[in-house]
Amino acid sequence: MPDDSRSAELFEQLARIGKAVASPRRIELLDLLCQGERGVEALARAAGMSVTNTSQHLQALREARLVETRREGVRIHYRLADDDVCRFFLSLRDLARSRLAEVERLLAGYLLDDGELEPIGRDELLERARRHDVVVLDVRPAEEYEAAHIAGAVSIPLGELEHRLGELPARAEIVAYCRGPFCLLAPQAVEILRERGFRARRFLDGLPEWRLAGLPVATATEGAP
Amino acid sequence: MPDDSRSAELFEQLARIGKAVASPRRIELLDLLCQGERGVEALARAAGMSVTNTSQHLQALREARLVETRREGVRIHYRLADDDVCRFFLSLRDLARSRLAEVERLLAGYLLDDGELEPIGRDELLERARRHDVVVLDVRPAEEYEAAHIAGAVSIPLGELEHRLGELPARAEIVAYCRGPFCLLAPQAVEILRERGFRARRFLDGLPEWRLAGLPVATATEGAP
DNA sequence: CCAGTATTCCAGCGATTTCTGGAATAATGG
DNA sequence: CCATTATTCCAGAAATCGCTGGAATACTGG
Incomplete structure (x- = not known):
């Protein structure tokens, strides 16, 4: 009883969220955004990546509806779309910690x-x-x-x-x-x-x-x- | 104050989990595995994909430590590594539902x-x-x-x-x-x-x-x- | 030890992703 | 309205991913 195309579309949608958290850069941006709203340049500086690249990753997060923007003059502030996104991020983090021995090893290394x-x-x-x-x-x-x-x-x-x-x-x-x-x-x-x-x-x-x-x-x- | 390479490694690890759920096929496999343990061929049949491809995706899930295997004679059974994985999957699903209007639209379409x-x-x-x-x-x-x-x-x-x-x-x-x-x-x-x-x-x-x-x-x- | 079955490994291709640097766009402050 | 600043858009190159089909491996039951 293979799934019909309708549920395939659903899984496609879930994967949109998955793809958004499939890149270490975007994970780092989410981590920063969990601390609060922030402008593109500030995010780029904090994450140590180019503004262009940061902007691109932020677009990806926005495409997955995980973040929203607010314009203030010439500056654009990004923030998490809602608390559920932060909660999800934390659950991803905690899962990584409990499942991946490497994480615990890295933490211990500090x-x-x-x-x-x-x-x-x-x-x-x-x-x-x-x-x-x-x-x-x-x-x-x-x-x-x-x-x-x-x-x-x-x-x-x-x-x-x-x-x-x-x-x-x-x-x-x-x-x-x-x-x-x-x-x-x-x-x-x-x-x-x-x-x-x-x-x-x-x-x-x-x-x-x-x-x-x-x-x-x-x-x-x-x-x- | 750009992050040093140590935290980059950490984000890399978190992204391992993210990459695992970045594919609609793997999402579907996780969905099936949430129902319980299952063999490769059964999973392939249920998801309507080739055995080779299914096996490959299952390897990816195993590499992220989300699933484990158990051998029974000639057959290999896959199962979620623990309940936290199932919980994480459900939170991904619920986040998609609350954030992505498309999901609600698809569900309503049924x-x-x-x-x-x-x-x-x-x-x-x-x-x-x-x-x-x-x-x-x-x-x-x-x-x-x-x-x-x-x-x-x-x-x-x-x-x-x-x-x-x-x-x-x-x-x-x-x-x-x-x-x-x-x-x-x-x-x-x-x-x-x-x-x-x-x-x-x-x-x-x-x-x-x-x-x-x-x-x-x-x-x-x-x-x- | 051999035949048979389930699964994995592997090479290759087309599609997608990521990053870079340059050009285009949008709002501001004179 | 122009110069400035912040951000996004747009190729293009390198790397990665996803699927296919064929070969290799692992175990079972004789």
Whole structure:
């Protein structure tokens, strides 16, 4: 009982989504877009690829309806079409992690993921942040912090961390977070902080997981007088 | 701050999964494998493609660690590597449905999906089946019924339905199910049954959703004396 | 050990994808 | 309306993918 052409069309449609996530470049763009809206050039810079190429990949993502655009003057901002896309991306990521031994091997290769960083989970972080028991530190680029960050978090992009250590309290425990468990920013931040004598740990997740869990998120830098 | 080569490798790994679901043929194979384990030739027959080609696609799925094999004599059975793969497949399918208008259009084109079939949900079906208030009818090929079916369901593959109507009670309501909401078997069965004067409805989901929800599943035909 | 069957390997081709660099388009600020 | 900037469109070249058909391999049952 071979399938008729009608269901073939359906599988063709599902494969549109599949094709969209079949390229490492597009995966990286999705990863960045999970952090929030961003312009073409900024995406190209963050991903280390040419603007032309970035634009092309973004078209592919748009053709699969995974992203949408918004024009602001001469600039065009891309964003995920909705939260389901982010959720799907995370489930792809988690599947890769659980199925592909190579992923775990690569993560382990960064030396710092296991117990080393004393990772802290969502619930514990929420609880302790509420009691002002820890300082939550966002080490992603400023642009991403502005787009969305954990409510109450301080922003010091990794590149500026060494110069700005003075802004951090010497006593309190610092919890650094970044894009997610596959991102290297927070681990590197923890390493730097510890070398300088701070008590630092890593947040197990990243901003997207926090946001999707419905926990408090803030945008821009409003609130600091 | 362009990403270094280490995270590039990570994205490469994620893309392995993406590439695996970038082909409509492989999507169809995954859909079939969500119903249960199956041999190469059976998969080829069900998907209407050559054995050689099927084998090749299955290799691709195995390379991405989405499927595993089991040898039984001269035959090789393929199965999903674990439930997470099935869950991922369902989330891909649901994302396609919510994001791609074409999918909804195609489903509507089958004429029969809306209120027409009076679809019944998981909880209601479970409740009514428990009270023996409905007959649950599996209209998938016998092979898939044997691999796994809703506990208590009767098997009449769609192709044999017209000849075997006598096996069904004339009074009771019949709920037909198949592979899932994208599958045409149950809708066609409902159509046939109604033409012959039966009261028939469609189950909203398919076997995979039922199984992943932890609801009772049976294998083979054991239990019928 | 041989014949038979199920599956995989392999070469080759046409189609598709990816990246690059240059040209075209769209909105802005004088 | 022109120069500027951001983005997209458009070839063209290299790499990859998907399908086919024939050969090779692996196991079974005699």
